[in-house]
Amino acid sequence: MNASDTTSWQQVRSTFKQIWGYEDFRPPQGEIVRSLLSKQDSLIVMPTGGGKSICFQLPALLQTGLTLVVSPLVALMENQVQELKERKLPAALLHSEVPxxxxxxxxxxxxxxxLRLLYLSPETLFSAPVWERLCxxxxxxxxxxxxxxxxLVQWGETFRPAYRRLGAVRPALLKFKPAGTKIAIASFTATADPTAQATIRxxxxxxxPQIFLINPYRNNLNLKVxxxxTPRGRKQQLLQFIQxxxxxTGLVYVRTRKDSEELAxxxxxxxxxxxxxxxxxSPEQRRKIESSWLTGEIPFVICTCAFGMGINKPNVRWIAHFHTPFLLSEYVQEIGRAGRDGKPxxxxxxxxxxxxxxxPEDKERQNFFAEKLRLQYQKAEQIARKIPRQGELTAVTKQFNDGAVALSLLHSAGQLQWQDPFNYIRHSSGKSRSFDELNKLQQQIQSQxxxxxxTxxxxWQFLLRAFGFTKEATNFNCGHCDNCR
Incomplete structure (x- = not known):
């Protein structure tokens, strides 16, 4: 479909209205849909609640063929696929917990x-039964x-190394497809500063890529620190806030599983x-809690960052961070769960x-995780010295427990290239970094x-500046955060 063709665009809009019931797109949804229909690569940064999923679901449904959606969390996939299936649309998901x-x-x-849409995690995408069929x-x-x-930026180096192999997917798939085949790649997020955007690209x-950058400011979100x-005082302040x-409806974010269980x-x-x-x-326990929260049976959940991404509940009136996230991008994601209906x-x-x-609670927690990360980099560096110059991922992971992490860090350091999603070759370039430099860079990101x-x-001015919206941040005062008030 040529999206610039008037008749076709009328078809796009009527399909949009027929499926989702909206009269017209919110800017820049229409432009993003056009971009994906014309098979252009795109990088999209849009605030939470901005209607990102429609931007890729609609083009996928309008074309014959398959669109792959790589998604990080089971809850996020299940939420989106359930909504599509309720509308009788050809979508499915694959992840490790699927029966x-x-x-x-x-x-x-x-x-x-x-299928028109297939949701999967990066790890499932690279599993043999799935990859063989896609080829x-x-x-x-x-x-x-x-x-x-x-x-990809937050977890790709150490926690979910499969993310660092996603760039090898398109060239590897095209080798098996008819000549002239085009596969577009689009990345969607609410939080990517200029450095993160460069990493994603x-x-x-x-x-x-066509680039769409919408600043994260939400005029209905009132921020307070x-x-x-004392530890007792922390609980009392939370209690007052909830009372x-x-x-x-709300959410309380904590750092660890143990924290969530103890506080609950x-x-x-x-x-x-x-x-x-x-x-x-277990998947059953998670679904039960999500359902109880979505229906209002329980007004708030004590959760780690595993909760909330992509779960669509418009009337969340408050978010409390009992512990602070390590990254500003996590913070913006998590506060973005609130006020999606536009109300305060x-x-x-x-x-x-x-x-x-x-x-000393916060300092101890920060030092503990910083030390854990430092040791992870150190261990990966030791493994990296023993890894062959050229080889296969499975061979490396069989030999070394953290082999996948070592390979992903070598890739991040500019010392390794993925020939396809399963085979690598090491090289050294003028732009390569040491593992120590990567660790320091991570610490700088956390210091934000x-x-x-x-501050x-x-x-909000601080957040605008941090995410690269310096022009919008100039002389900006929201008038509704604790500092402005």
Whole structure:
């Protein structure tokens, strides 16, 4: 379909109205849809609640062939695919928790070319049964969408190394497809500063991408940072915040699984209906908690970052960070769960007193994770010295426990190239970095968060500047954060 053709565009809009019920697109949704229909690479940064998923779902449904959506979290995939299936649209998902009978059905539908959208994690994309089917010459693939693309930057080096291999997907697939085949790549996120944008472009090997950058400012989100002086004081401040919003929907973010369980237990003892949510729960437990929260049976959940991404609940009135996230991008993602209906919402972050003498909680937590990361880089560097100059991923991971992490860090350091998603070759270029430099860079990125917590300027101005919207940040005062007030 030529999106610039008037008749075709009328068809695009009527399909949009027919499926989603909207009269017209919100800027820049229409431009993004045009870009994907004309098979152009794109990099899209849009605020949470800005209607990102429609931008890639609609073009996928309008074309014959398959669009792959690489997504980081099971809950996020299930939420989007469920909504599409309720509308009777040809979409499916594959991840490690899918029952074998359902997996078999989806792989058959894939072979029969009955799907328009297939959601999968990077790890599932590279699994043998899926990859083999995607490489079949007769299977038409229109595009590869990377949803929540900031995860590539946040997790690609150490936590989810499969992300660093995504740039090898398109050239590898094209080798099996008819001559002249075009596969567009588009990345979508709400949070990518200029450095993160450069990483996404470079890793995905985007070719002259169309770039859409919408700043993260949300005029209905009221930001506040509050100092607490003791661990007990932290709980009391949270309690006061919740009590003032008793019948409203919210989320409390903590750092670890243990934190979520302990805090949920304590709040239950105070007679609050809540639940702990983290990646260690079974799929059934997670679905049950999500459903209870979405229906209002429990007003708030005590969760790690595993909750919330892509879960669409418009009337979330508050977010409380019981512990601060390490990255500014995580923070913006998490506060972005609130006020998606455009009505006022509050985001509170609790922080230990700055000296750390009376309440060293935050400093200890930060030092613990920084040391853990440093040791991870150190271990990966030792493995990297033993890895052959050229080889296969599976051979390396069989020999070394953290082999995949070492390869991903070598790639990030500019010392390795993926020949395809499974084979690598090492090289040294003038632009390569050491593992120590990568670690220092990570620490610099993390220091942004503590700068934000300490700033006396408008908090939204700080966020605009941090995400590269310097022009918009000039003389900006939101008038509704704690510093402006």
């Amino acid at each position: 074998s009978y359902q997996r078999k059905q989806t792989l058959q539908a894939l072979e029969r070319q009955q 079949q010459p007769q299977l038409k693939i229109n595009g590869l969408i990377l949803d929540e693309a900031h995860c 470079q890793v995905l090997q985007l070719q002259q 509050q100092i607490v002086w 003032a919003r008793l019948k409203q 237990e304590w709040l239950k003892q105070q007679n609050y209906a809540t639940a702990a949510y983290h990646a260690g729960l 919402a509050d985001a509170l972050t609790l922080i230990s007193e700055p000296t750390g003498f009376l309440n 968060m503590s700068e934000y917590l300490k 006396r300027d408008c908090r």
